Amino acid sequence: xxxxxxxxxxxFVLFATLNSLSGFSIGLFTPIFAIxxxxxxxxxxxxxxxxxxxxxxxxxxxxxxxxxADKFGIKKIYMAGSFLYSITLFFxxxxxxxxxxxxxxxxxxxxxxxxxxxxxxxxxRLADGTRIGREVGFMQGGFWVAQGVAGIxxxxxxxxxxxxxxxxxxxxxSLLGSLLIIPLKVE
Numbered sequence: 001x002x003x004x005x006x007x008x009x010x011x012f013v014l015f016a017t018l019n020s021l022s023g024f025s026i027g028l029f030t031p032i033f034a035i036x037x038x039x040x041x042x043x044x045x046x047x048x049x050x051x052x053x054x055x056x057x058x059x060x061x062x063x064x065x066x067x068x069a070d071k072f073g074i075k076k077i078y079m080a081g082s083f084l085y086s087i088t089l090f091f092x093x094x095x096x097x098x099x100x101x102x103x104x105x106x107x108x109x110x111x112x113x114x115x116x117x118x119x120x121x122x123x124x125r126l127a128d129g130t131r132i133g134r135e136v137g138f139m140q141g142g143f144w145v146a147q148g149v150a151g152i153x154x155x156x157x158x159x160x161x162x163x164x165x166x167x168x169x170x171x172x173x174s175l176l177g178s179l180l181i182i183p184l185k186v187e
Contacts, residue, residue, distance in 0.1 A: 011185050012126040016139050018184075019119070021177035022082075023143035025089070025170045027150030028157070036163050042098040050098075054105040054112070061113020069118050075186050078122065081114030082178040090171035093164050122186045 029036070037047045069077040088107040095101050127135035157166045 009128075012128075012135065014180055014184055015122060015126050015186075016142055018177045018180040019139050020142040020146040021173055021180070023146035024150045025174040025177065027147030028154030028170045028173070029092075029166060030147070031151045032155050032158055035158070036092075037098065037101060039163065040096055040098055040101070042101070046098045046101075050101055050105045053102055054109045057106060057109025058112040058116065061110060062117050065114045066117050066121070068114075069121070074118055074121055075181065075184065078115055078118040078186075079178070079181045081111045081118070082181055083175075085111035085115065086171060086174040086178045089167060089174050092167040092170075122184075125186050 033050075034047045037043075037050060042050075065077065065081075085108060088104055088111060091104055092101075095104060123136045123139050124132060154166055154170075157169065
């Protein structure tokens with residue numbers, strides 16, 4: 001029984017690490033995303049539309065992703081969404097027109113809609129049954145702290161180097177987090 005608990009702890013730590021990497025990659029670009037939109041010719045309306053595409057599609061797909069995961073497997077569907085998100089981030093390197101960002105936000109919305117509800121399921125499954133609240137709080141706290149730290153890092157990279165370098169780094173970090181899903185046992 002102790003070995004099984006130790007193995008479960010290993011997967012909890014792995015998922016918490018994945019979660020923090022995800023938060024860090026998101027935090028690198030989210031605070032300065034509007035500036036990127038402006039640099040490629042967009043304005044307030046384009047930023048609002050990009051946000052609406054992302055959040056609207058995320059919300060719609062969240063309604064269905066749990067059912068799809070129940071049918072095909074939580075890990076498999078979570079991994080597909082996570083890799084889609086990571087790959088999409090790399091394409092921001094090539095975005096130089098606002099309509100291209102709209103397309104990328106569409107794909108990020110699909111990825112978010114798939115992964116966000118499944119994140120909750122995986123978190124609860126990997127948490128210690130007697131400390132679920134504490135452990136899910138630990139994971140969520142790690143995600144948000146990582147985003148907070150990443151905000152100034154991402155702004156500095158974009159300021160001193162470029163958005164292209166920033167998006168390359170964001171894609172790499174996100175992909176590393178996605179790769180951590182492979183050894184994860186959640187089902």
